[in-house]
Amino acid sequence: MNVCFVASSLGIGGLERVVTLVGESINNKENTVYYFSIDDKPPYWEINDPDRIYLQGNKLSKYTQLIMKASKSLEYIIRSGQFNINHYQKVFITNVIEYVNDKKINVLVLTSAHQIAAIPIIKKECKELKIVAWIHQSHQAIVKNSKKFSQNFFNGIELADKVVCLTDATTNYFSRINKKTIKIYNPVSIDGRNRISNLSSSNVSFVSRVSFENGEKGLDLLIKLAKKLPQNIYITIAGSGTRNDEKTFSQLISKNGLQKKIIWQGAKQGENLVKHYLDSTIFISTSRTEGFSLVILEAMSLGLPIISSPTTGARELLRDGEYGILTELDDIGNFAKIIEELMDDPSELVKLQKLSLQRAQDFNKHNIVSQWIEMITALLL
Ligand SMILES: CC(=O)N[C@H]1[C@@H](OP(=O)(O)OP(=O)(O)OC[C@H]2O[C@@H](n3ccc(=O)[nH]c3=O)[C@H](O)[C@@H]2O)O[C@H](CO)[C@@H](O)[C@@H]1O
């Protein structure tokens, strides 16, 4: 069977990470997995065979792009707040259909609202093809982000052969639109080889894309939080972003005099990332939205107690507070107080460490990959 995962990019990022992790695990004697990337950045995550990767890139001239943008705005005004996104992604639709035919793809897995909006057209052209819509954001976030082309998006969801969600909340939402909606968790995406934190440092770990887009990761709140923490607690950060976002973040750190409190050494990978987690005692997330949160799960698997904002993903991973601490973002003072108190409470740290390790077992890669293979195989019966 031939399976193709489509992603906006194969660069740094959680979606990219999990698409390649699940994809490479499914790729075996029986199945060949292909990747269709909408941008042309080479893959950041390991894919051992370049022949299975298609990097589209944007080959439209600046002039064409400008015309398209203008006509999109015009359509948006005329149709009072809606446009047909498929008029503006003809290159992608043509290329993906060509790729499906060329590689004899049986199952196509789409991973964004834009891509899902194209399902009716792809289905018309490729009658035998099965299409999976894999939702990586929370339902609130993906619905909000696709508001201007919601008709296209929901038509796509309705026609999907399977909708895969990461949490109960998002599964419940999409089940009302398409009965073929199921939950498959993301697997643990780091291998600590059974090592766990010894909970002895005064470091609080934060791992994230450095991005200010939509305020998703709450980096502004992280700065506020850092200011409220006592002198002996440090926030260590692993992550990178665009040049602009990195500059903004550096400036925020220095403007607030936090150079000693926030230790940020850029992106980390492999053993360096494992060490980053292991060298800390608590993991925090200040995200305003998370469809899942691979970083919380990675931290849990390495035995870190978690304190997080109550995003859809964190609620599922921490089972509404059973396996870690959830705290609202509107009271950053309280968030800081929880960190400070937990740092001073060794028995509570050990208790939360056990809970993290216990919960992380529900996200075993082997089990999750089996669920994917079973789902894909059943689609073709
Ligand atoms: C806002 C939102 O809804 N985001 C979702 C998005 O990913 P998003 O990219 O926002 O975030 P995640 O935190 O899930 O993943 C980040 C990944 O990048 C890696 N990393 C990060 C920093 C670094 O220096 N080195 C490094 O390797 C992390 O280890 C992790 O594997 O899709 C993920 C996969 O379904 C979901 O879990 C996220 O909830």
Ligand SMILES: O=P([O-])([O-])O[C@@H]1[C@@H](O)[C@H](O)[C@@H](O)[C@H](O)[C@@H]1O
């Ligand atoms: O569900 P999700 O998108 O991850 O995140 C949600 C936020 O978008 C929302 O503003 C907030 O009120 C919710 O409690 C939740 O945190």
